[in-house]
Amino acid sequence: MxxxxxxxxxxxxxxxxxxxxxxxxxxxxxxxxxxxxxxxxxxxxxxxxxxxxxxxxxxxxxxxxxxxxxxxxxxxxxxxxxxxxxxxxxxxFNPIDKLVEVFEENKKLYEQLLVSEREKIELLKKSK
Missing domain, CATH: 1.10.260.40 (lambda repressor-like DNA-binding domains)
Structure with a gap:
């Protein structure tokens, strides 16, 4: 339990x-x-x-x-x-559709992560 x-x-x-x-x-x-x-x-x-x-x-x-x-x-x-x-x-459900959906979701998350990392880099550059 x-x-x-x-x-x-x-x-x-x-x-x-x-x-x-x-x-x-x-x-x-x-x-x-x-x-x-x-x-x-x-x-x-x-x-x-x-x-x-x-x-x-x-x-x-x-x-x-x-x-x-x-x-x-x-x-x-x-x-x-x-x-x-x-x-x-x-x-x-169509497994291919689900796979594409997950791929697109991961792609969006990765793009958001890249934007976030770029923002962090810019902040670090400005703080120097």
């Missing part, structure tokens, strides 16, 4: 489902990859940090708190239909 309350593991699983590496999440949050790893090993995360993490993952803090593997398995399980010992996968 402790697994159900482990916020860090939920963050890690959502990050993985989003196709995001720890390094990417770390950059989004302005922390080190080691700090992300530590968060993902933590059973609890402060609300203020959870809010920032949720924003970076594109979900709500409540979504992280209520996330569970069972829901994912139910979604996957509901897409399998057994007809006389042969299992057929019935996909309810």
């Amino acid at each position: 402790a697994e159900a309350l482990h916020i860090g593991r939920k963050i890690g699983k959502i990050r993985e489902l989003r196709g995001m590496k720890q390094e990417t999440l770390a950059m989004e949050l302005g922390i080190s990859q080691q700090a992300v790893s530590k968060i993902e090993q933590s059973a609890e995360v402060e609300d203020s940090a959870l809010e920032k993490i949720a924003r970076a993952l594109g979900v709500t803090p409540e979504g992280i708190k209520k996330f569970n593997d069972e829901a994912i398995f139910n979604i996957i399980g509901n897409n399998y239909h057994d007809s006389s010992s042969s299992v057929q996968y019935q996909c309810t």
